[in-house]
Amino acid sequence: MMKLALKELPTSPGVYFFKNARGHMLYVGKAANLRSRVYSYLRTNPAERDGAGLRFPFQPNPNLPLIKQRLIKETSIIDWEETLSEIEALLRESHYIKKYQPRFNVLLRDDKTFLSVKITNEEYPRVITTRKIEKDGTYYGPFTDARAVKETLKILRRFFPYRTTCLPNSGRACLYYHLMLCPGVCIGKMSAQEYQRQIRHIKNFFEGKRKKIISRLKQELKKLRPQDDEQSLRQAEKLEFKIKNLEKVLAMSRVLSFGEKVEGDIIELAKVLNLQEPPHRIEGYDVSNIVGILATASMVVFADGVANKDQYRKFKIKTVRGANDVAMLKEVLHRRFGRHTATSYQLLANSWPLPDLVVIDGGRPQLGAAMEVWQEFGLKIPLVSLAKRYEEIFIPNQLNPLVLPRTSPALHLLQAVRDEAHRFAVSYHKLLRRQKLLGKKRPRTRW
Numbered sequence: 048m049m050k051l052a053l054k055e056l057p058t059s060p061g062v063y064f065f066k067n068a069r070g071h072m073l074y075v076g077k078a079a080n081l082r083s084r085v086y087s088y089l090r091t092n093p094a095e096r097d098g099a100g101l102r103f104p105f106q107p108n109p110n111l112p113l114i115k116q117r118l119i120k121e122t123s124i125i126d127w128e129e130t131l132s133e134i135e136a137l138l139r140e141s142h143y144i145k146k147y148q149p150r151f152n153v154l155l156r157d158d159k160t161f162l163s164v165k166i167t168n169e170e171y172p173r174v175i176t177t178r179k180i181e182k183d184g185t186y187y188g189p190f191t192d193a194r195a196v197k198e199t200l201k202i203l204r205r206f207f208p209y210r211t212t213c214l215p216n217s218g219r220a221c222l223y224y225h226l227m228l229c230p231g232v233c234i235g236k237m238s239a240q241e242y243q244r245q246i247r248h249i250k251n252f253f254e255g256k257r258k259k260i261i262s263r264l265k266q267e268l269k270k271l272r273p274q275d276d277e278q279s280l281r282q283a284e285k286l287e288f289k290i291k292n293l294e295k296v297l298a299m300s301r302v303l304s305f306g307e308k309v310e311g312d313i314i315e316l317a318k319v320l321n322l323q324e325p326p327h328r329i330e331g332y333d334v335s336n337i338v339g340i341l342a343t344a345s346m347v348v349f350a351d352g353v354a355n356k357d358q359y360r361k362f363k364i365k366t367v368r369g370a371n372d373v374a375m376l377k378e379v380l381h382r383r384f385g386r387h388t389a390t391s392y393q394l395l396a397n398s399w400p401l402p403d404l405v406v407i408d409g410g411r412p413q414l415g416a417a418m419e420v421w422q423e424f425g426l427k428i429p430l431v432s433l434a435k436r437y438e439e440i441f442i443p444n445q446l447n448p449l450v451l452p453r454t455s456p457a458l459h460l461l462q463a464v465r466d467e468a469h470r471f472a473v474s475y476h477k478l479l480r481r482q483k484l485l486g487k488k489r490p491r492t493r494w
Contacts, residue, residue, distance in 0.1 A: 056082040060136045061129040062143060065151070068123040074151040077140040079133050083314045087325055088119055110327045110403065118151045134199065138253065141190050162193040164200065164253060170239050171215040171232045172246050174200065187253035204228050206293050207248045215239075264290050313352045316404075316457040319449070320442070322429055326403035327351055329460075331468035333408035334364075334375045341479045342367065344379040345472035348402075349464050361475045376407065377416040384424050406464045407432035411448075414441045433465045 061081045065074040078084030090106040107119035130136040144152050167173045167184040176196060180186055190196045205228070213221035213233040223229035230237045230245065237245075251259045264286060271283040317325045329349040336342035348358035362382065367374045383399075405428055407413045414432040421430060421443075432441045438458065439448035451458040 056085055056127065057129055058082050059129050060131075060133045061127050062136055062139045064124075064126040064128075064143070065118060065122040066124040066126065067121055070124065072143075072147040072149045073121060074118055074149050075140055075143045075147065077133070077136040079136075081127050081129070085125060085127070087314055088115065108324060110324055114151070133195075137190060137195055137199070141187070162190050162196050163187060164190075164196060166246060166250065171210055171242050173211050174204075174209045174246070174249060175211060176200070185250065203249060203252060206289055207245050209246065209249065261290060261294060264293070312456040312460045315455075316460050319451065319455070319457040320404075320429060320431065322404070324403070326429070328400065328402045329404045329406060329464055330402040331406040331408070331464035332376065332379060333465070333468040333472040334372045334379070335469075335472035335475070336364070336370060336372070336375070342375055343472055343475045343479060344375060345468050345475065346379070346383060347464065347468045347471050349460075349467075352460060354463075354467055359471060361471075363479075372409070373412045373416045376409070376413055377420060380417055380420040381423075384420060384426060402428060404429045404431070406461055406468070408435070408465045408468055410434035410439070411441050414443065418443055431461070433461050435465075438462070 058080050060077075060079050062075060062077050063081060063085050064072060066072055076084070088105075088108055088111065090108050105119050105122055105125070107116035109116070111119070128139065130139055162176050162178055163180065164187040165173075165175050165177045165184045166187075167175070172184070176193075208223075208228050208230045210221075210229050210232050211223065213223065213229060215232045216235050217233050218235075219233060220231065221229055221233045224231050224233060224236075230242065232242055248260050248263065251263075268283060268286045268290065271279050271286065313325045313327070316322075327350065329352075331347045331349070332344065334342065334344045342364035344362040344364060346360040346362070348355045350358070360383075362379045364375045364378060366378050405417070407417055407430070409432050411432070414430070417430055417432070420426070421428070430443055433439070434441065434448070437450070438453070439450055440458075440461065441448045
């Protein structure tokens, strides 16, 4: 498993290990793309990212949290293990964390216990997530990526419906039954024996027995096929459809881990825009008004590719009269970035850190307004605008806009930031219009 030449890092899913000089495990993580994930921890230049190798000792990415920078400074060996899919990587990560109990996995969990999947010891077992381990069920985990676990269960439940809160044979159908996510144990639609068989498939999944799930389903199908009554034929048809789709899901490598997928998208965005480092904090801006009335603007923040709504800000336009979106945008950017030149900056730096990338909703005029603010304050922050009609990316000092394939992960991330900025600006504008109609005072904004 030892691989000291990082240029050999594959782009496949897997588990990676950071070790100290003595070979002791410091940290275990999983990845949809091993190369992108491991390189995101390190200070690299384009040549190194293309596979020319990395200098030792490893230099941490300066945008990482301090504790992760400390992890990289203590790391002397980086190993990895490839897996067939991201699902398998998730399970292997859990296995190695339990086996080695790496110090930095504990330090990086913010005093929280990891999430586990629990299958209760009941006649009709429930499948739930928990952070507390007791002697009342079968536990799988712990898992470091809570989002991936919940997404995994959401997909599993479509194939193998299970109960969470309803009471068996209570005579009243629960909401999940109507959503086809509970097999109807609440109204006696499934016997305890049949239900236990359903739960066995879920246990096989978390025990890594993917082939066993498919083989058991095919055995069930084989029993149904000789029977020519209408009910058996209908059940066989449904089971064939389930097997076909489940095989596809189990083979997919990116369907279950949203967090790791986004990290790969951030690195892809950095490459597309020729950024020196992946943009860990992205800010998006948009303006909303109707012919200049009750004009508002929004600032949204994506931290490591995920919307951080605690950092969102709303603006009321103060100086522009009439429908002039470009001038309104310039006012907002001036107010937002002017605070970093104010004497009170030190008091405000924690809540308003500078971004690594700014995304403007609009085309070349909006980009030009932003560039004027950049020039005034001497800002070196990467800046782009994204025009909705043709999804053109306008970049400062570049004559022609960049047009990415509609399937590009980098484009998807920019679209997510742009669309969220638009949604947030419009929702605030609607609130002000509604309050004006009802004769209420305009609400206070954060700034």
